[in-house]
Each structure stands twice: as structure tokens, then as C-alpha cells.
Amino acid sequence: MGEAVLAGALAAGWPADRVVATTTSSDRGQARAEALRERYEVETTSDNAAAVKGASLVVLAVKPKDMAGLLEAISQGLADGVVVASIAAGLTAAWFEERLPAGTPVVRAMPNTPAQIGAGVTAIAPGAHATEEHLALVESALSGAGTVVRVAEKDIDAVTALSGSGPAYVFYVIDALTEAGVLLGLRRDVASTLATQTVLGSARLVAETGEHPVLLRERVTSPGGTTAAGLRALDDRGVRAAFLAAAQAAYDRARELR
Numbered sequence: 001m002g003e004a005v006l007a008g009a010l011a012a013g014w015p016a017d018r019v020v021a022t023t024t025s026s027d028r029g030q031a032r033a034e035a036l037r038e039r040y041e042v043e044t045t046s047d048n049a050a051a052v053k054g055a056s057l058v059v060l061a062v063k064p065k066d067m068a069g070l071l072e073a074i075s076q077g078l079a080d081g082v083v084v085a086s087i088a089a090g091l092t093a094a095w096f097e098e099r100l101p102a103g104t105p106v107v108r109a110m111p112n113t114p115a116q117i118g119a120g121v122t123a124i125a126p127g128a129h130a131t132e133e134h135l136a137l138v139e140s141a142l143s144g145a146g147t148v149v150r151v152a153e154k155d156i157d158a159v160t161a162l163s164g165s166g167p168a169y170v171f172y173v174i175d176a177l178t179e180a181g182v183l184l185g186l187r188r189d190v191a192s193t194l195a196t197q198t199v200l201g202s203a204r205l206v207a208e209t210g211e212h213p214v215l216l217r218e219r220v221t222s223p224g225g226t227t228a229a230g231l232r233a234l235d236d237r238g239v240r241a242a243f244l245a246a247a248q249a250a251y252d253r254a255r256e257l258r
């Protein structure tokens with residue numbers, strides 16, 4: 001996810017020669033550093049404390065369990081006026097503020113993996129010391145990865161459950177539709193193309209017409225036709241309730257991560 005944020009910042013016009021990406025010093029981390037240098041022509045290092053010196057924006061993209069150690073390593077070296085943005089699930093702005101020098105502006109961000117192709121959606125929310133100017137800086141870094149929306153921080157766990165985790169639900173649907181096509185005798189590659197383009201086209205239709213999904217669904221559903229039969233099977237199996245339960249479970253899990 002950190003790489004997607006990096007690619008987005010460069011796409012948004014942040015100059016590569018002013019961006020430093022950090023990795024671990026493990027073999028895997030070093031291989032990743034080499035790949036990042038080749039792909040993006042940015043400086044890389046495994047010295048987080050050195051990387052943050054003089055930075056105006058520090059984006060933290062490690063797993064929640066690794067965040068406390070990372071903050072310990074960088075806190076002393078942060079420049080005055082730096083903005084710290086975190087993309088970690090669960091960890092609140094207050095959690096960061098407790099571990100950073102007093103008054104550090106913190107912005108919480110929740111991107112999603114379509115950011116890799118500039119088609120992500122990211123919600124950002126200010127911590128206690130973050131101003132409009134700080135939010136605008138973070139937004140400018142993330143805007144190359146897709147749409148950016150602003151929310152109150154109390155809503156970030158809900159965002160995590162919906163759009164942060166959401167691509168996985170959609171991939172699950174694409175995979176299930178592909179299997180359904182195979183079950184009905186279609187070749188796997190044909191079924192995969194049909195399932196993928198159906199999800200892509202339907203999402204674009206919602207986004208580009210601005211019409212309500214219920215109305216668009218009704219237009220597909222001819223009286224006494226095939227779609228009505230298919231939708232009844234989804235209702236009979238509680239698929240809508242399953243999506244609500246999935247979002248609730250993801251939300252609850254985000255709150256357990258702190």
C-alpha cells in the first residue's frame with residue numbers, strides 16, 4: 001500500500017528527487033528498495049530516523065503492530081512543522097499524538113488498493129493539531145492515487161470497513177461470478193472477462209450517470225425474467241445481510257487493532 005501512495009504522490013507531481021522511501025534492512029526490504037529505485041527513481045534507505053530529517057510530510061505505511069517501534073525511531077528527528085500522515089487501519093490520531101512530539105499535526109488516511117492504478121479512493125481526517133493547510137498537503141500527495149474525500153476522524157473505521165477492505169469484497173464477487181460462469185459451462189477465461197467487465201461497467205454506470213443503484217437494478221430486471229429469478233436467489237441466501245455483516249466485522253476488527 002505504501003508503494004501505491006508513493007506512486008500516487010509522484011503522479012500528482014511531487015518531485016521524485018524530493019521523495020525518500022524507506023524499507024526494512026532484510027533481504028526482502030533491500031529487494032523492494034531496489035525495485036522502488038528502478039521504478040520511481042526515488043532515494044531509498046532503511047534508516048527511518050535519517051529519512052524524516054527535514055521532511056515536510058511523513059507518510060507512515062507499516063502494519064499497525066509495527067507502528068509503535070517506528071514512531072520511537074523517528075520521533076526525535078522530526079522537523080518542526082512536519083505533518084505526519086498514517087494509513088494504518090485502527091490506530092487513531094490520538095494514538096499517534098501521544099507518541100509524537102507535542103503539537104505534531106497528524107492526518108489519518110485510509111486508501112485502498114486500486115490506488116495502484118490511480119483508481120483508488122482515500123478518506124482523510126484531521127487529528128487534533130491538523131489544520132486545513134495540513135489536510136491540503138496530504139490531499140495533494142494522495143490525489144494522484146485517485147479520489148480523496150474528507151471525513152471526520154470518528155468515521156475512519158467505517159471507511160476502513162467499506163472502501164479500505166472493500167476491494168477484497170469486490171474481488172470475491174468477481175471470483176464467485178467467474179465460478180458461476182464455469183459451472184454453467186463457459187470457458188474460464190471467457191467467464192473471467194464477463195465477470196470483470198460486468199463489475200467494471202456497472203460501477204462506471206453508477207459513477208457516470210449518478211443514478212441510484214436501485215433504479216439501475218430495476219432497469220436490468222424484466223418482469224418475469226431472468227434477473228428477477230437471480231435476485232430472488234441472492235435474497236433467499238441473505239447476500240445483502242452478509243455484506244452488512246462483513247462491514248460490521250471489519251469495523252469491529254479495526255477497533256481491536258489499537
Ligand SMILES: NC(=O)C1=CN([C@@H]2O[C@H](COP(=O)(O)OP(=O)(O)OC[C@H]3O[C@@H](n4cnc5c(N)ncnc54)[C@H](OP(=O)(O)O)[C@@H]3O)[C@@H](O)[C@H]2O)C=CC1
Binds near residue numbers: 022048062111112165
Ligand atoms: N493492504 C491494503 O489494502 C490497505 C492497507 N492499509 C494499511 O497500510 C499498512 C500497510 O499494509 P500493507 O501494505 O497491506 O502491508 P505490507 O506488509 O504489504 O506492507 C508493509 C511494509 O512495511 C515494511 N516495513 C515494516 N517495518 C518497516 C520499517 N520499520 N521501516 C520501513 N518499512 C517497514 C514491510 O517490510 P517487510 O516486508 O520487509 O517487513 C512491508 O513492505 C497497514 O497499516 C494497513 O492497515 C490501508 C489501506 C488499505
Ligand SMILES: O=C(O)[C@@H]1CCC=N1
Binds near residue numbers: 164
Ligand atoms: O486488512 C487490513 O487490515 C487492511 C486495512 C484496509 C485494507 N486492508
